Amino acid sequence: MIVMARPLRLMEIFVELADSLIDDFDVIDFLQRLSSRCVELLDVPAAGILLADQNGELQAVAASDEHTRLLELFALQQAQGPCVDCYRSGVARVNIDLTDPAVTKPWEAFALRAGAAGFQVTHAIPLRVRDRVVGALNLFHTDRGQLPPEDIALAQAMADIATIAILQQRTLDRSHIETTQLQNALNTRVVIEQAKGVLAERWNSDVDQAFTALRTYARFHNLRISDLAHAVIDGRLDTLLIPPPPPPPPPPSTTDGRLGRPGSAPSRGRRL
Secondary structure, eight states: OOGGGHHHHHHHHHHHHHHTOOTTOOHHHHHHHHHHHHHHHHTOSEEEEEEEOTTSOEEEEEESSHHHHHHHHHHHHHTOSHHHHHHHHOOOEEEEETTOHHHHGGGHHHHHHHHHTTOOEEEEEEEEETTEEEEEEEEEESSSOOOOHHHHHHHHHHHHHHHHHHHOOOSSOHHHHHHHHHHHHHHHHHHHHHHHHHHHHHHTOOHHHHHHHHHHHHHHTTOOHHHHHHHHHHTOSOGGGSOOOOOOOOOOOOSOSSSSSTTOOOOOOOOO
16 A cells, blocks of 8 residues: 555545444444455454454454454364453553464464464454453464554554444443344354355355355345345345356466477477
């Protein structure tokens, strides 16, 4: 992103996120969009969001890609990782070198899994308001990239937006709406994952492409992504109506169809 254009893009994204905070807004779609915007603004290749359910147990609810979602699920299964520590302490953990055994000793299994997914550095930002922590925003680098202080502050601002969105008061009974929104978001995520799997299998595509197609159809038809996912699973919507993702481009040709080295002109020989 051009440096001079970043402040303008930042304002546009904050306005976009604020505009989505309407009555009965789609929490899952909002958090999915937020994770994508974190990737864009913070120049990180992957981001994910964990939320605590009504029992205080973390659940993966949004991720910029499937590899990140699976890594978050692994962290939750192992109950370890910077994101889990961040949620428990309410303190940000940034610029963590996942290749340093001394740093990753408390959560070796997570570090190994992250390395296998291609991640070398991670950051965990709490989703909190005052003393209430409801989850964590996770950012990942595939190189030895570091977040400067201004980007850490921006990441915390994005996390604060997510927290406000989740905990916003829509009825007089605030405690009820908090619990309902959190639990509905977690329950909805399960249905969305099922719908992604159905479409991916039907189209023989990966789940990231299926999710993009699902979101695009929902937005075009002004539907909540959760309602669309339910319709796909229940069979109330003919999935043929959802445009499938475009096929992947063919691999570039490495030969010119003739003998010799790939892409080289045929040997004409020379006189002895």
